[in-house]
Amino acid sequence: MSHPIRPRRRFGQNFLHDKAILSRIVAAIGPTGGDEVIEIGPGLGALTAPLLERLDHLQVVELDRDLIPGLRQLALPSKLTIHNADALRFDFAALAPSPHSLRIVGNLPYNISTPLLFHLLDQAHAVRDMHFLLQKEVVERMAAQPGDKRYGRLTVMLAAAAQAKQLFTVGPGAFRPAPKVESALVRVEPLATPIVPAELRGSFRKVVTQSFSNRRKTLRRALSGILTSAAIDATGINGSRRPEELSVRDFLVLAQAASRDTNENEHHHGTPAQT
Numbered sequence: 001m002s003h004p005i006r007p008r009r010r011f012g013q014n015f016l017h018d019k020a021i022l023s024r025i026v027a028a029i030g031p032t033g034g035d036e037v038i039e040i041g042p043g044l045g046a047l048t049a050p051l052l053e054r055l056d057h058l059q060v061v062e063l064d065r066d067l068i069p070g071l072r073q074l075a076l077p078s079k080l081t082i083h084n085a086d087a088l089r090f091d092f093a094a095l096a097p098s099p100h101s102l103r104i105v106g107n108l109p110y111n112i113s114t115p116l117l118f119h120l121l122d123q124a125h126a127v128r129d130m131h132f133l134l135q136k137e138v139v140e141r142m143a144a145q146p147g148d149k150r151y152g153r154l155t156v157m158l159a160a161a162a163q164a165k166q167l168f169t170v171g172p173g174a175f176r177p178a179p180k181v182e183s184a185l186v187r188v189e190p191l192a193t194p195i196v197p198a199e200l201r202g203s204f205r206k207v208v209t210q211s212f213s214n215r216r217k218t219l220r221r222a223l224s225g226i227l228t229s230a231a232i233d234a235t236g237i238n239g240s241r242r243p244e245e246l247s248v249r250d251f252l253v254l255a256q257a258a259s260r261d262t263n264e265n266e267h268h269h270g271t272p273a274q275t
Helices: 018-028 048-054 063-073 110-121 136-142 152-161 198-213 229-234 246-267
Strands: 034-040 059-063 080-084 102-107 128-137 162-172 184-191
Touching: 018 048, 018 102, 018 128, 018 162, 034 048, 034 063, 048 059, 059 063, 063 080, 063 102, 110 128, 110 136, 110 152, 128 136, 136 162, 136 184, 152 162, 152 198, 152 246, 198 246, 229 246
Parallel strands: 034 059, 034 102, 059 080, 102 128
Antiparallel strands: 128 184, 162 184
16 A cells, blocks of 8 residues: 655655564564654554554654644554654653663664664663664674674773664565665674673773774774773783773773873873962
8 A cells, every 4th residue: 555655765765565574573662551662653553553552651752743633643643752853852751750661672774773772872871772674784783792893992982881673684576666675683782781881981982993993903003092002001002902802891991091191191281280
């Protein structure tokens, strides 16, 4: 059946229409009555409708205002709250009635998936779990292990705050229009206690980002300007290793060293002594 609303390229829209896949996604999420579920990018409501059947109340975040009237027809406002907003700027944590209570789901546009994951990780304290349909290649990067060529900045930043698990793959035919790549459903569960403490997040992000910007170089060369060879050696991590060989905790150790170096430099070059 054709639908009057055309998917828009600028919003990266690929509408999901395969009923069997939709049933598998809902089963994987396992929504029940009072769960605090937020769907990102509901589109034409293909996933929204089966979620509404299981939930007392659902909230959705949709950027395309042309889709809002159709979504309003799915349920009464008391059951469905629609936020016409950009998910990349949306304050999800503000909707959480308690810590680790939000369940976030969505068939995400591929062009915003990585920045959106980082935006949500900044609010992980409010999230119980996330289920997203994403480009399979992105899901493989999210769940990669050290030593894998797909292991990179996204993997490490995600693993510092959450666990990611690929659940199943979805072929292009399940969408309209059909994308040129395979998709996969991923479950992301924030850790009860993040591996990286809040005060080290900036240093950790800097070390991880610079390491993988120079991923073909050894650590010693990749982290030039952040850590000296001596500072890397002092951590017990071999400076001849490549970034993709390091675990999340290795990067945490390097971030601690970088943070110490910064603090010491600021101390040495701080306020001039009074004469």
